Amino acid sequence: MSNTTSDDSLITTEVQADSNDDRAPLGETGTAVAARNLDVYYGDEQAIDDVTMEIPEKRVTALIGPSGCGKSTFLRCINRMNDMIEICRVEGDVEFGGKNVYEDDVDPVALRRKIGMVFQKPNPFPKSIRDNVAYGLKIQGYEGDVDERVEESLKAAALWDEVNDQLDSSGLELSGGQQQRLCIARAIAPDPEVVLMDEPTSALDPVAASKIEDLIDDLAEEYTVIIVTHNMQQAARISDRTAVFLTGGRLVEYDDTTKIFEDPEEQRVEDYITGKFG
C-alpha cells in the first residue's frame, strides 16, 4: 500500500526468526496472529488462562465476553501493550509473521507499527488533522510523500471527504465519531498488517458507530481486524470469527460468527449471548 523506509522485520538485532521452525510461516497458512498456550498474570492474578487460537488474516475477528474475562488483556498482548504494565507477566507464545512477539529480539515499537491499535475513547493528539495522521509516519522516518499518505489514510478511514479542506485544523475540533475515524487513519497510516480495536464505538452515538462499523468492514479488505466489543449485536454484524471469553480468562468457544450466534457448541456460550448469564 505504501513505501516505508524500514524493512518489514520486527527484529532490531541481526538475529532472525528460527529457520528450523518446522511450522509453516503463518502468512502462508492465512493466519495473521496465533496465540499458543498463552497465560497472562497481573501479579498473582491470572487474567488469561491457556489460550490457543489462530486469527485469520484480512478478516474481522471479534473478542466478546463479560467484564473482566480477559478479552482486552488478550488484545493488548498481541502488540505487547501489556509491556507497559509492570506487574504483567506473559507466558506462552503470540505468533505474528511466524515469530513469537515476546522473544527478546523483537522491538515492541516496530511490532506496533505492524499491529496498530484503536482505543475505546477517541484520543487524537492536540495537533492538526494532518499531523495526527502523519505522526506515526514521522516516527518511523517515512521517506515517501507524507501528504499523499495522509490523504490515502484519511480516505481509507472514510474521513477524507469531511476534512479535506481543514487538514490544518485541530483534530480535537472534530466530532467524537470523526475523532475516532481520525484515530483509525492514524493507526493505518504506517501501513500495519493488523489493526486492534478495543471497544472502538462504545463512546459514540449510533450513527457514528454505524460509520465505524462500515469502515471496519472495508478495512478488512486490506488489514486483519481484531476487535473487542461488549456489543454482541455489533460482533454479530461485523465479524467473520468470534471468540468468546468467559470468567477466568478462558477462551470457551471460537468459531465462525454465524455458528456462534446461531448454534454455539457450549451451553455457557449460549447462556451468555442470550443474556441468561452475565
Added chain:
Amino acid sequence: MPRENYQERLEQLRSDVVAMGDLVLDRYETALRAAETGDDDLAAEVIDGDHEINARYLELEEECTELLALQQPVAGDLRLVTASFKIITDLERVGDLATNIAEYGGDDGGIHPAVDFRELGDAAGEMVADAVAAYEASDAEACREIDARDDDLDERCRRASEAVVRSLLEADRARTEADGTEEPDPDRLADTLDEISHALLAIRDLERVGDHGVNIAARTLYMIESDDELIY
C-alpha cells in the same frame, strides 16, 4: 436470571403457538366431521371461524417481528423465534385447508365412498398434532418420526386417488352399457368428471395437511438441534 421479561415472552410465544395449533386442529376435526356428515352448520362453523385463526396468526407474526426487532435474539432463542414464525404460517394454511375440507360435505355432494376419508384425515391431522406436540416438548426424535410417516400418507393418498378415478369411470361405463349406447351421455360425463376432480381435491388437501405437519416437524427439529435435514 437476566432479561427475565424477555425469557417470559419467549415462553409465552411458544405456548401461544401451541394454543394456535390446538385451535387449528380443533377446526380441522370439525371440518372432517362436516365433510363426512354433510352437516352445513359444522361447515359454516369452520368457514366462519377461519378469521379467528387468521387473527391469531397476525398477532403471533407481530410478536415474532417485535422480538426480532427489539430483543435481537440469538442462538437457541433465535431458532425458537424463526421456527415459530414459520410454524404459524403452516398452521394458518392448515386452517385454510380445513375450510376447503368442510365445504366438501355440503352442496358438493360429499366425499366419494372410494376414499377412506376419515382414515386419511386422521393420519394427516395426527401428523400436525404430533408436530405441535414435538414443538412444545422440544422432541427431536418425534420430528424425524413424523417425517418418516409422510411417505406412507402420500402413498395412501395416491392409492385413494386411483381408486376414485377407477370407481367413477367404471360406474360411468356400466351406466353407458346399461343405456345401450356406445358414447356416454355428455351431461353425465361432465358430472362424473366433476365428481372425480372434487374427490381428488379432497385427497390433495388431506395430503397437504400432512405436508404442513412435516414442515412443522422440520422447523421444530431446526429449532432444537439447528439441524435443517428435514427442511429441504
